[in-house]
Amino acid sequence: MASTTPVALSDADFTRFCEYFYKRTGIHFTAGKRYFVDKRIDTCIRNSGYDTFASWFAALRMSDSGGMLQDLINQLTVNETYFLREDYQFDAMLSTVLPNVLAARGGVNRIVGPVKILSLPCSTGEEPYSIALRLLEEWDQIDHVDVEIHGADIDSDVLAKAAHASYGERSVQRVPKAWMNKYFVAVGAGRYQVDEGIRSAVTLHKVNICDTPSMRSFRDFDVIFCRNVLIYFDELSSRRAAENLYAALRPGGYLFLGHSESMSRISPIFTPSRLPEGLVYQRPTGAK
CATH class of the missing domain: 1.10.155.10 (Chemotaxis receptor methyltransferase CheR, N-terminal domain)
Known part of the structure; x- marks a missing residue:
């Protein structure tokens, strides 16, 4: 024993x-x-x-x-998250970033291929499902543009929880009541599961952001949310992660970091862009 x-x-x-x-x-x-x-x-x-x-x-x-x-x-690995966290960045995605993405790719009527959005690390799924909810409820082009939402994490346990998508009161406390009624199902005392339609809209992957070979499968993303993970890396690992994120973006694609993170302290390869809602980083247009 x-x-x-x-x-x-x-x-x-x-x-x-x-x-x-x-x-x-x-x-x-x-x-x-x-x-x-x-x-x-x-x-x-x-x-x-x-x-x-x-x-x-x-x-x-x-x-x-x-x-x-x-x-x-x-x-x-630390997995502290909840729905609609730091939602000013989702505001920026809807009001500025996605219109810029569509314009750069030829406009709604000429866009080729889906708009691709990645949440990395996605933890237990609140972030990618928040993205799906904001798009469905608030983006006026959602009926005209094909969108792919992907979530990825190094932790297999949280990915299993993300796939099941059942959450307690704390996780959903910021979700509007109308959205709760529309997209969530009560599955027990104080537990709510995201409905099948939203769950099926998010593809989940296991990946280590610092592992360049495994990150090579992530390409041509228009928007990446990578919030509150680089703070756990040293200088070398942060730079490697930044390079992998850069490679995962389309030229002109956008990267959102956590509010306490700064790419300027890690790598010069991204171009900072000051939006009305806050700072975002871009892979330069035409960059290889």
């Missing part, structure tokens, strides 16, 4: 682990995150049936990209 005493990590163990996790994900943990990391590692060790850090870590490195690593990623 496994011990119930928490597994203790030495300073050397913590350093070795952080180096390993950084190489696999690009996520950098400082000593200030020690308590958080230690607690999550203890959970992973118990989930895997080991009693010591040394035995668990050896098995983790042997399996490398297997289930143990995915369990670890799921434990250590």
Whole structure:
């Protein structure tokens, strides 16, 4: 029977682990995150049936990209989100960005291919479903333009929750009552599921934003929301993520970051664009 005493990590163990996790994900943990990391590692060790850090870590490195690593990623990624979060950026998408996208691609009557929007990381799905709701309810071109909405995340657990799309009161507290009645179904005490029509409008993917080979499948997006994730990366990982986002956008495409993030501190490859609602970044037109 496994011990119930928490597994203790030495300073050397913590350093070795952080180096390993950084190489696999690009996520950098400082000593200030020690308590958080230690607690999550203890959970992973118990989930895997080991009693010591040394035995668990050896098995983790042997399996490398297997289930143990995915369990670890799921434990250590933060997924704080809710519907219509930082919705001033959705305002910018509707009022300025999408009209600019249509104009750049020849106008509504001449546009070739769908308008593609990516939410990365999408966490448990509130962001891509918020995008779908805003488009359906407030974009006057939605009946004339084909739109693809994609959500992606490194965490397989949150992607499963996004696919199920069942949310508690806190997640939906900002959703207008009329939208709740129209697009959500009560599935239990204080739980609401997004209806099938909205769920089917969002395609979900598992991807590591810092892994360039896996990010190569993301191309020709007109708009990308990548909010509140780059703050978890060091300089090198942030730059790699920025380059992967750049490659995923069409020339002239738009990138939204979190309110506390700044691309100017990471990479000069994007052009900042000051919209009435706030700052957005563009892949320059004609850029390769």
